[in-house]
Amino acid sequence: MYQRFIAVGRLGRDPEITSTAGGNRMASFSLATSEVAKGEERAEWHRVVVWDEKLVDVVAKRARKGTLVALEGQVRTRRWNGKDGRENHSTEVVLDRFTSRFQILSGAKERDDFAAVNQPVFDNRFAFDELPF
Template sequence: MSGSVNKVILIGNLGRDPEVRRMNSGEAVVSFSLATTESWRDKMSGERRDRTEWHNVVIFNENLGKIAEQYCKKGSKVYLEGQLQTREYQDRDGNQRRTTEVVLQRFRGELTLLDSRGGGRGDYGGDAMVEGGGNASFGRSSPMERSQDRPMDRNEDRMSDRRSSGPGRMADVIDDDIPF
């Protein structure tokens, strides 16, 4: 095989709220820690054991960064795809350090919010998924677009919504129960 693959897929919970920093160019960089936990039953004692791994995640993709910044909080469950990257830096004491991070590049990567609506970790209207440089594809309207006096009902007639919604509002009525 002549090529190689550097792809990381993680499902876990945020260990801290996303932190947004700006590069000299003005572009946002979002970072947070993600905990993945492996559970098993000890064969000798029969008790439940857990091992948690912590991953530093850095997002350079503008769309993914906005989703993380607006909708992710400490404890939020997410699915993400990125690449491993190791970089060197000097700490405050002048010591040379190395760190390995899961990086979601500008045109690669995926971030999917897995918490259910009303799960207590921010109301973002359900699952959201953004890929690469793609658009946010919410199954329902975002909290800012949703009418305050009339929450959207999953069982209402979608065709009447499509006819009355006008151009540019199709994303608000797309059914999110599609099995793929």
């Protein structure tokens, strides 16, 4: 069995870039999606964790609070025991190396402000330049 999560939404806060004890970098941020039902807009918030090193670079350089993005990943639930002994859990959208996509649609700026605003960012792994037609 296989599941995918695909969404278009806006970052609810600036991404946090951290490193694990093993030296792997990761990015995390909240993503707001919305839908209109019966004339009312309803927002959903999703916690997104990015483990793909190339995607972490894109997020670090171009994503900010309010940036419109499209992403594809997997929904995973982590469980752990807290210091108080209680079992905790967190459901996240995970973008890993092999099964994920991430694209900035608008509102992005380089950290040093050299890039033009609203330029789409494509992950080269998904480029179609090699197609024969």
